[in-house]
Amino acid sequence: xxxxxxxxxxxxxxxxxxxxxxxxxxxxxxxxxxxxxxxxxxxxxxxxxxxxxxxxxxxxxxxxxxxxxxxxxxxxxxxxxxxxxxxxxxxxxxxxxxxxxxxxxxxxxxxxxxxxxxxxxxxxxxxxxxxxxxxxxxxxxxxxxxxxxxxxxxxxxxxxxxxxxxxxxxxxxxxxxxxxxxxxxxxxxxxxxxxxxxxxxxxxxxxxxxxxxxxxxxxxxxxxxxxxxxxxxxxxxxxxxxxxxxxxxxxxxxxxxxxxxxxxxxx
Numbered sequence: 001x002x003x004x005x006x007x008x009x010x011x012x013x014x015x016x017x018x019x020x021x022x023x024x025x026x027x028x029x030x031x032x033x034x035x036x037x038x039x040x041x042x043x044x045x046x047x048x049x050x051x052x053x054x055x056x057x058x059x060x061x062x063x064x065x066x067x068x069x070x071x072x073x074x075x076x077x078x079x080x081x082x083x084x085x086x087x088x089x090x091x092x093x094x095x096x097x098x099x100x101x102x103x104x105x106x107x108x109x110x111x112x113x114x115x116x117x118x119x120x121x122x123x124x125x126x127x128x129x130x131x132x133x134x135x136x137x138x139x140x141x142x143x144x145x146x147x148x149x150x151x152x153x154x155x156x157x158x159x160x161x162x163x164x165x166x167x168x169x170x171x172x173x174x175x176x177x178x179x180x181x182x183x184x185x186x187x188x189x190x191x192x193x194x195x196x197x198x199x200x201x202x203x204x205x206x207x208x209x210x211x212x213x214x215x216x217x218x219x220x221x222x223x224x225x226x227x228x229x230x231x232x233x234x235x236x237x238x239x240x241x242x243x244x245x246x247x248x249x250x251x252x253x254x255x256x257x258x259x260x261x262x263x264x265x266x267x
Contacts, residue, residue, distance in 0.1 A: 001263070002188050003018045003023040003024065003189065003192060004026045004179050004188045005028070005192040005194070006031075006201070006202060007192075007251075008029040008032065011029055015027050018259070021259045023255075030170065030202055031167045031195070031198060032169060033063075033167060034165060035071075039163075039164065041161070043075060045137050046072055046075070046081065049088070054136075055130075055134040056090075056130045056134050056136040056137070056157075057085060057137050057139075058091045058121070058137065058138045060092075060094075060139050060140065060141045061094070061139070062099055063141070064140065064165065065097045065100040067164040078104075082104055082106055085106050086106075089110065089128065089134075090106060091121065091124065091125060094112065109128065110124050111124065115229045115249055116228075118145050122151050131157045132156040132157070133157075134156075138159065138161055139162050140162060140163040140164065141165075143166070143200075176202065179202075180205055180206045180209060180211055181211075183222070184214050186218065190222060190223045190225060191222050191223070193235065194227045194254065196233070196234035196235075203216075203238065220240060223265065224241060224244070225243065225254060225262075226242040227249050227251070228245060228249030243261075243262075244257070244258045244261045246258065
């Protein structure tokens with residue numbers, strides 16, 4: 001099985017997982033995390049938090065929660081931030097921010113169930129009476145989720161987005177360009193996406209090469225594996241097909257189960 005993964009931060013781990021499960025791995029890093037060092041949005045959030053203007057704080061990711069604290073530490077003491085969170089309703093999207101908030105000693109009031117998409121989070125906030133008439137601050141994770149924000153606003157909330165990092169293309173896009181060409185040449189059996197943003201970047205690079213439609217047509221001939229519902233939704237919205245999604249959105253589960261499913265399909 002010739003497998004192309006677009007994982008960046010955990011690329012070598014992904015390579016090892018693929019090879020241990022019988023695949024030949026090509027890793028084409030597709031993303032680079034850019035912290036927002038000069039972050040006026042984080043400062044504006046802190047000022048509203050300190051004056052009691054925020055009712056609900058939503059932490060979307062563990063990495064983003066840490067990045068938010070790092071941004072605030074340039075201006076405020078962490079203890080002041082943690083103290084200001086105490087009167088708020090604290091909600092988390094998935095398990096990773098739970099670990100960070102426990103390290104901080106911050107109480108968690110609402111946790112979205114698996115598969116931890118914005119839809120489960122929205123329902124959890126509704127059940128917790130944390131939308132109607134509330135001022136909600138949301139720690140963003142890369143790209144804004146306008147559908148989530150619109151749903152909250154429609155439910156009667158006032159939404160404040162707090163971006164703490166964003167995703168850009170890798171400084172060296174040569175491996176990604178090579179993966180686009182290899183896909184078109186039919187050199188991959190499986191394409192594996194561990195985030196929705198990876199697909200956006202693959203298509204951006206393909207478009208720059210003048211090969212977006214050719215890449216998409218070729219991708220439809222492969223077995224496409226998606227880490228979870230958010231990535232699957234993006235894949236399908238782009239006219240592609242997610243052939244496999246694991247029962248749990250974990251990288252190890254994805255690789256093992258997806259390659260087993262492909263092998264079964266092929267035989």
